[in-house]
Amino acid sequence: MNRLIASRGLLQIFFALLLVIVIMFVSNYVVYKNSISGIYEKVAQNNRLVVKNIIQSYNNSFTTVNNLIFTIHGLPYDNLFASADGSIDMAKVYSLQDNITTLASSVDYIEDIIIFFDNHDLAITSKGTSDMSVLFDKKFKHDIYNTGYWKTFARSKHPSTVFPADTFVSQGETMTKKSRRLIPILDGNKVRMSDKNILVMINVDKLLNHVDMKAMLPGASLIVLDPARRIILSTEQDWDLVEVLNDVYFNASSEASLTHNNFEYNFYKSDYNSFVYIDKVPYQFKNIDSVTNASRTIMIMAIICAVILSAVLSIYLYRPVKGILKLLGGGSIKGNDFRKIHSGIVKVQAENESLKKQMNFVDLEIRRGVFLQTLDSHNHSQEYEIQMQKYYPYFFRDRQFVMAAIHLKGLHADKEQTDLSIEEMTEAIRAGLQVEAGHVVVFHSSQLQFLAMIGIGHSSERAAVIGRLEAFVQRAEKEELKGFMLWACISKVYDSHMRNCRAAYQEIMNGMQYRNVNPAGAVLDTTSIRFVADMHFPFEKIEKLSNCMLSGKTNEGVRIITDLIKENADRGIHHHQLVHAARSILSHMMKQIEVSPALAKELYRLEADFLQKVENAYGYKDIQDALLEAVQYVASKRSQDQKSKLNPAFISQYIELHYMENLYLDHMAEVLDTSPKYFSNYFKKTFGVNYVEYLNKVRLSHAREQLKHTDLSIAEIGEKTGYMNSSTFTTTFKKYYGISPSEYRKNPGD
Template sequence: MVPKMRMIANKGLLQIFFALLLVAIIMFVSNYMVYRNSISGIYNQVSENNKLVVKNMIRTFDDSFKNINDIIYTIQLLSYNAWKTGDGNVDMSDAYMTYSNLRSLASSSEYIEEVIVFHNGSDLAITTSGTIQLPELLRKKYVNPSYNSEFWKTLAKTKHPLKVFPAEAYTDDSPVGVSRKLIPIIGSNQISELNVLVFLNYDKMLRHVNQESMMKGTSLIVMDQNRNMILNTEDKWNLVDMLYDLNLGTNQEETLKNKDFEYNVFKSDYNGFMYINKTPYQFADMESVSGVNRQIMMIAIACAVLLSALLSLYLYRPVRTLVKLIGIRDAKGADYRQIRSGIARMQEENESFKTQVDVFRAEMRKAVFQNSLLGISSPKETEQRMQRYFPEFAQSGYFVLAEFRLREKNEDEKGSSVWLEEMAVSIHGGLQGTGETVSVFPTGYGKCYVHIGIRRAADREPIVKQLRAFVRQVKEEAWSGLSSTVAVSRAFAAEPANCHKAYRDLTDCFEYRNIDSDDAVIDFQTIRYTWKVYAPLDDIEKASRFLVIGNVEECVSIVRDIFAKNEERHIHRYQLVSVAKTMLYDMLKHLDASDVEPKHIVALEASFHVETEAATGSDDIRDALIRSIRAIGETGGKAGQKSKLDPSSIARYIATHYYKDLHLDHMAEKLETSPKYFSNYFKKTFGINFIEYLNKVRLAKASELLKTTEQTVAEIGEKTGYQNSSTFTSTFKKYYGISPSDYRKNSPPEAPPSEGGINK
């Protein structure tokens, strides 16, 4: 008993039951409203249709009366007159011809029961069956207490128009006494002495006018122009009360309402007859139909309650299972709010899981793409993943690979991953439609790779044009604060192995691009190779000496000049980077022998590498080198304050006193050390011994004087520290390979120094 009570009191079960019951009640109410409205609507529609039916019946009545009038008129105009003698005798020949015409005329209308022609001066009547005495005919076939032979003969003696008499029952004199309801019509005798009496069959007449098409429960009255009733389809209809209550007007068509009925009154244009259609406010037998419908609804309600209870029990089991699945502990007290919140939580978890799966798939595609770019030989599992994910972004027959290198202007650090993802979305949206498929892969460090699928290799050129247009547009609008460079590979067949080839194309684009080019899109197929690199070792060494002695600006001036010469020669980026690195390492060697800690030198070198790697043009590489030069000058100057054995101080002293008689003893005394220690220290620090270094400084100054002045060789040798001209000449020839005089001849004034190195 207790478990049953618990089940009854269970919230979930009751909620299911009342929810189903509510649905059943709503369905019942809605069906009832539809039923009520539909009955009313159907009735209105049927009522309107009934009016149209009645109007059509009136036209048929008018046509029928016209037809009868025409038949009567035709008979009266026949040239055969059986009573032409005027003495009561009949001409049988004319009678026969009249009989023949009567049969022909009467047979044209099915509702004509009989046509009788008689004359005032004779009892003989001609019918469609032959000749017969009028009293005998009426006594045998058309017996009616009101309309006998005397009535018709009396009426025939007076002049009258066509008259239609009410439909009444007429019997014959047979033993059975067959009764027929007929409508008598007697023709006008105002223009003819012949009297024509036509009997219309009531039932056939109603069938002829299609009375069955009238709405059930309606009635029709036909009245002549004198308001005498001719035809009435309802026997119990009290005509007197109806006419008294309705107060009919003179309009051709009226609608009047009285009690439970609506009366539609129509007046004929042909003969002035009045037709009254009586219509109830509701369908006939509606109460019985409504009663049956109410019974059906009550049964439906009972069935709905029973079905709700059964369905509640049936649905309660899966609900309990659902409650357990979503983790509600108290399953007996759980209601649908708890279930709904549990389902919502599961949906959130599913959405989160779906998002994680999408992220995982994107990362897998990215990893597959990167492996393809780098040409990494993958293990079997990775190879299977590549076969699965590679076709997702390589659906076309060919592809073009593009690389975007982006960084914010005036910023040393690359953009964050969020910033790069936003740029990737912008690139994907801007390039959508350039090829059959577009896939963008941000890889960090301001780089985005774009895989563009094309149908044919010849479609590459339009892709490059669209890339240029896109980059030009975003640089002016969305990317105005960014520095961007784009490289485009050749077109390759869509195979994993070709991704690495395309990647090599992109690498070559950035390395071999012309350093003075301002084109934001580097096309691999338009690169023009050159090897005219300007790297004068003597100028590089001179710049290094200027830096050592602390003359940073002179060093920077030489660097700018070397960069300008290379820009004029349109060399490649990687070549200019190599020249810059050569100059940097020639200057860093002076810090290696100083008291500067190695970690500072390593940091300086690493910073230079990062800046040159991110550099997009000659100005960026030059500025990175100049910043490193200034940093070296500051670092060397600070280290020189700690000890007299400082490379900067030594180089500065030699640069300013090279023309004097400098020797090891003098330098050792100046630096407060022994000649031997100074010699070892100098060679370790500068890479060459003191005498060679001194000769290079003196000869560098001498070469400038040879090119820029008219002084003699002896004068130049004396000014640069040599005691006699022979020593100067032999030393110059040893290092330069030619004599000072020949050097002056071969080097025009103001010409730059030779690109070759100094022969040791």
């Protein structure tokens, strides 16, 4: 009892506030019953009837299009192409075109009807005939729905498909461009009724007029979703359906409705084609006289209650205010108490916001650590696994997932490049993929590589995910990540378990190693990789490259590298194979540089930079550029460091490159900056034979190859291998091999 008496002031404040709440509730209830409730219920009921009629009109429209497609399939104009020479029976074509013109004119919202065939470029429309490429480039131009897309989609097994409304551009004869919003409808081919592929283009504006959208409540809008929850048509731009769809459960036999952000959403499911129609209606009305009068009454009553309440609160809140101020650290300071309380609250809020950001950062890093730990090939303790399980729902919200590695490569310095931190890049990739592919988890793994886990409901959605990933890569290079080149590698479908993350990651890593050095697109599908063992690495060309570096023939070395890389690219070898070849080529070139202590660190940096470039290369051109840079570097070092030419490697390589010239002793001595006698003694001591005999063996070795593989005359071969006349060549050849050149050509195996 004493405690209750001591709290008497608090009870009085409570009952005073309760009284104000009761009065305001009664006032609002009266206003609601007398104005808004009645008006809204009648209007909403009428709008529901209108919407149901509109939905029925949509169903009738789609039924009409479906019947029209069946009618066209039933027209007796199959086999338009003669089987013998593939020519077109134009009489049948024109007759078919007249029929579809008549059918299209009977439905005012049909923009055009297009008939095409799987293995022919002819397109027959209600306006005439055309080549498909011209038709979809001039009249129905779209970034995605081009000729290749329609042909590919038509050849795949699919039901009758209604595509989302989108903008198509047509170009007239005066070079003026016209945009139209169209809904493409392509007939199904799971059960082929004829050899025709029928594509119906629905004009959105005419369709809206046909179904009489103006009859809806002003301010209301309608969206049409197909059974896969894709937006087919919307009368309002920028609908945010994520929260709305998450709050409603679709039942096949009932309607649903909910209110969200001052709007009421009514959901209807079509019995004809399982399309979902969402009617968005405002449930708050303005400029109603009864509401104005009631609001004025509420304001007057609120003012009176506020005055009474202020008098009561001023008596009982003084001591609590002092207590609050003391808790905030300002109880002993005189002045405006409420301003000090406000300042203290603002300070606490700022501290809380800072702490919230720190906690979010820590939580994100923990999630990233958990994800990267799952990719580790080593097992962790059971306690660690239990502690980390609370983060698993963050990664998986769908039954299955695919993992993708997204790589960024900075372009040249003269290109405009987005200045982003790693965290900003991660968020840009996550947000971009979220728009394209739904639930996505993205983490930075190393350098400019990011790993993304994309949730999917069924394995059949993987192809669509690949297409959306390609769309994101193309868009991000122009917008979010401008200045970077992006490419991605995507795994097969896995069930949503953490233990599968390691397998998916390993698959991606293997895919990056075994990818084709001449990639066809920006997204690599690991399931499409096929093993290739036919790597081109001729050792004689690599030896010739070393000779070119030694003798200063840089252009010849560049040509050898370019040809070798191009040959491997044409063969479609794997990335790791070309990297191995590039490393070997670099090692052969580095042998031509005399390594001094001062040069060792520079060569180390060169090699490390080269290895990083080839490992992170996207295609063969990047590896080729890295090799060509190394060629120029080796050439510059060879010119700066004039190594002594009197060494076996240089002499043998010089003879190999110049054997067809007059390599007298005097000439060799001049090249090597020594005397003929010294060179002759040095050569015999080093090579074990005299110089003339060694030169003849080199020349005759090349002569044998030409005798085997060319149709040149004996005299021409002798001249090309360094002999002054055919008799000298024949005599020398017979001396070393025991038979004449002509006899050797007849029996090269002897």
